[in-house]
Amino acid sequence: MCHEFARVTEAAALAAGRWMGKGDGAAAEDAARVAMHKAFRHVPIEGTIVVGEGEDPEVSPLAVGRMVGVGGRSCDLALIALEGANIVARGQAGAISALVAGAPNSIMRAPDMYMQKIVVGAPIVGKVDIEAPVEDTVQVIAEALGVKASEVTLIVLDRPRHDDLVATLRRAGARIKLIPDGDVMAGIAAAVRGTGDHAYIGIGGAPEGIMTAAAMRCLGGEIVAKLWPLSRREIERARTFGIDDIERCMRTDDMVRGHLVLSATGVTNGDVLKGVHYQPGGARTQTMLMCTKCRQIRYVDTVHDLKEPANEVGFWRIT
Numbered sequence: 001m002c003h004e005f006a007r008v009t010e011a012a013a014l015a016a017g018r019w020m021g022k023g024d025g026a027a028a029e030d031a032a033r034v035a036m037h038k039a040f041r042h043v044p045i046e047g048t049i050v051v052g053e054g055e056d057p058e059v060s061p062l063a064v065g066r067m068v069g070v071g072g073r074s075c076d077l078a079l080i081a082l083e084g085a086n087i088v089a090r091g092q093a094g095a096i097s098a099l100v101a102g103a104p105n106s107i108m109r110a111p112d113m114y115m116q117k118i119v120v121g122a123p124i125v126g127k128v129d130i131e132a133p134v135e136d137t138v139q140v141i142a143e144a145l146g147v148k149a150s151e152v153t154l155i156v157l158d159r160p161r162h163d164d165l166v167a168t169l170r171r172a173g174a175r176i177k178l179i180p181d182g183d184v185m186a187g188i189a190a191a192v193r194g195t196g197d198h199a200y201i202g203i204g205g206a207p208e209g210i211m212t213a214a215a216m217r218c219l220g221g222e223i224v225a226k227l228w229p230l231s232r233r234e235i236e237r238a239r240t241f242g243i244d245d246i247e248r249c250m251r252t253d254d255m256v257r258g259h260l261v262l263s264a265t266g267v268t269n270g271d272v273l274k275g276v277h278y279q280p281g282g283a284r285t286q287t288m289l290m291c292t293k294c295r296q297i298r299y300v301d302t303v304h305d306l307k308e309p310a311n312e313v314g315f316w317r318i319t
Helices: 002-017 025-042 085-090 134-145 160-171 183-191 206-219 232-239
Strands: 045-051 073-083 096-102 114-120 153-157 175-179 199-205 222-228 260-266 277-279 282-291 296-305
Touching (some): 002 025, 002 296, 025 073, 025 096, 045 096, 045 206, 096 183, 114 183, 114 206, 134 160, 134 199, 153 183, 160 175, 183 260, 206 282
Parallel strands (some): 153 175, 153 199
Antiparallel strands (some): 073 096, 096 260, 114 199, 260 282, 282 296
């Protein structure tokens, strides 16, 4: 079943990858959504989208509340057909297509609003406090890793709302990697050993935070988060999702539970995943497939035969 989900994110990545560097992020996003929705027609599940592409089923085929799959095992889905539409438009690094699948009621439902987050890898689990001054957080991370504060690398979304955060982190001595988009991939990078990134910190989307929580459950990392409403209306909106305490600090197990499968396929090259590489008659993708039940994290390199007609098999040298 895990590989069935990989085929879904691969389909979305293949569709979005054709728009790399063409300056049209919206077109890349639309292509990914259509391809992902179509790919679900071959997956033997009865899936309910609980974190998706918008909240209006009349507008998006992957909206919250939509059902996908051809029938079979019931499951909840959190998905993002294309994280980093602007990244693809500019031909930059780190765009992905991703989805999470779990048993019914295993994935938190939350409105599309902002969320304050700190994401760390296994050595730092249980040691960061989202209410603490960020200078203290830098020191805690450094001590947990056995390095100096000046050797800690933190990923932050490059947004005006983070100007004060970035200034404070620089005064604390931390190294900073500013990224244009993609906080799910940033959280994964912080939890994967060998990337040189030690934490992701800042304010991003709540749906992306829930997907990051699923990745942390698979990778042994941790997300610490709290919702960041911008208006009274958003607070009331959160209450309709059963969130009465808007100030509550949440950790990984508050957002996801039970066994989960996460599939993430690279669209453009990044620190963790390679992007789509097109070649005569086909393409090659790389997918990170994580499953808590299998207790495995697999990197799946797939060569796709895209020749027409479909029954004409073509092979080519893998490089």
